[in-house]
Amino acid sequence: MHLFLSAGEPSGDQHAAHLLTELRRRDPSLKAVGYGGPDLAAAGQEQSFRLTDLAVMGIGAVLPHIKTFFSLRNRAAEYFRDQKPDAVVLVDFPGFHWHLAKAAKKAGVPVIYYLPPQMWAWAGWRVKKVRKYVDYLLCGLPFEPQWYADRGVSAEDGTPCDYVGHPFFDEAAAKQLDQTFLEERRGGRTVGVLPGSRNREVERNGPILAAAARRLSGLHPDVTFRVAAYQPAHADRCRELFAGIPNVEVCVERTSEIIELAECCLFVSGSVSLELFARRTPGAVVYCLPRWKYQFLSKLVADDDLNTITLPNLFAGEKLYPEFFPPGAEAREVTEIVRLVDNWLSAPASLAAVRGAIAAAADRTVRTGATAAAADAVLRAVGGSNAAATAEPVVETAAGTQAVVAPPPGPNALAARRAA
Template identity: 45%
Template sequence: MKIFISAGEPSGDLHAANLIHALRERVPDAEFTGYGGPKMTEAGAKLKYPLVNLAVMWFLSVFQNIVTFVRLIVLADRCFRDERPDAVVLVDYPGLNWWIARRAKARGIPVFYFVPPQLWAWAGWRVKKVREFVDLVLCSLPFEPAWYAERGVKHAVHVGHPYFDELQDRDLDETFTTAQEAHGRPLLAILPGSRTLELKRNLPILVRAAAKLAAKRPDVRFAVACLHEKHRVLAEEIVAETLQGCSGLPSPDLEIYAARTPELIRVADVAWSVSGSVSLELMMEALPTVILYKVRPIDLVIARPFIKAKYITLVNLLADAELMPEYLTSQDVSDELVRHAERWLSDPEAMARATSALAALRYTAARPGATSRAADRILAWLRDPAEAVAPYRGPHASSRPISLESADVDDAKA
């Protein structure tokens, strides 16, 4: 069996790698190729292009890379013609993946979308492409199958969000967490995003907010969680430059770390984070968080008419309430970030309300086993499409939510 997988972001690369492992458990001699990143390579896929290195967002960035995208579409089409994979699996990353789906369907190859883009939130008209080019949508969120069905997509099933699988299997560095806890002072985790452009746009606001909060609460420590070492170096430059412009404000007690996001989320008291799937991890730890997503004014003007969802944050969408205050903005909202963090840190009742709401949502929404269910559905479709859309009866059919050591609200962030 040959399977082509296309993932274009670090999170998608991880989800794709885990799916490869799940599929190989079921089909040991399966071969994997496609577009992705280092996680897919580690899982045994033979990459035709490191698409994760080209992770882009917003309209102008796409146009700037149009020649590369066209080349990748042609390369994928040649693969479909010459190597004839049994299936094509797309992981998030709309735009390029629509074209890959189009070429796969033209070659008569089944197409599966794992972690589909949030069309219900924006660009809802693109559901036509799902109807035309995708055989089976493997939905991450429980309301998505009904949304697709109402718009004529015949085959969409809820498998759950693979992020919960990764959280369940994750090991933390206890030496690091113990050292952080030994400080005995409140810790605010800053999560500036996994993309370089996100880091450049959001971190200056987050650093200004840190300086402003330090003026009011000098006891608070700050820790910036970067994806990797290159981002850590870039973050150091951004922090230094931003603090130079914060005249009249104290320099916050701030450290910058690479590849320590899970540990910092575990030990933090509150957080400021860029919007993304990391919000699910923040929910799992019942960590009161403000969500920021800074864009250019022109991008916001272009995007606003297409945004249909009430919220931009997965946690808020799952709760249908703003459990995490969120700001999709082109403005400096550092004062708002400070206001929320100061309230949680200074008011135990406000902190308890925030953690309790997140813990309650965690209990109802965190369902592990998405990757295994997705693998079962894909293989079932290749045997018999009717079997793939039947009620799930696999080993991970239970809807019981994930269980953490911090399951009790009082223990989560006491």
């Protein structure tokens, strides 16, 4: 089997790497090529470009790299035409991946979108691109298949869309924590600060997180604020932003350990919220935007009747993680965040109640087995191993029950639909 995989963000690279590992367990002869990051490369992808180095957001950040993006699209299009992989597997990163999907469509190569972009939160009109360029959706959130079906994306409409579960829960369960790091810091009080994995996220959200931490440190001098930086450059920037605040420790590649240690966290909206959920850690969600974009997106959310866009809240059906989407690090927004976290740190019973509600919801909804189910679905769809074609994908729940995922298309179904 021959697959072209592409992931452009650190979290997507991680999810895609675990998917590739599961695929290779089922089909050791599988050939995997494409774009990604260090995790995909370590999993055995023949990687022609490290796409995660271009994990940027917003037109202003994209423009300096536009020639590179076009070059990568053209290179992929040529590969699709000449090499005809059995399928293209895309993971999130929609801005660039729509172009890859379009190129694959033109070359007659089936497209599987694993963990599609959260169009139910922002700009739902992009669903027309799914109908036009995607052959099969593998969703990580339980409500997504119905959301897509309501908009003409379903097996009956020609584009199967199945829920396989979210791989972040697999990854959190399998993560081997650095016990030395944890033991050296146990006994003290920790508030985790998670500023995001993209440069722009750190720049946008860092100031408001630092402003909140500065005020909270005055109220709770016994608390250490541990900042989880994705890479050394982010750590350097965070040290600048948090300079002068007592009891701050900036750590690289210790996100899981900090979540595990923390009484609560201040964190940037994103898939990391699922790890907080899986580890039953309370937190406040922050996401700073330019004022014009904040007003524009607020209208989009209101139009879709969504009261939350934070993933654990959507899983649980209740607002377990309070959200702050301010247009900038202004005094009013910082005051609201500080008031909430100060209450948690000052009233152990209040924080324990929040943690208990999160734990109850996580026990009910957190499931492992998503990566295995996704691998089975991919192999079924493109006509992989006989075992994958006959196995019934299952997602294990935390409580030990089983939730059977809807069977994906049978062998060669995607290729047959393309040929038709």
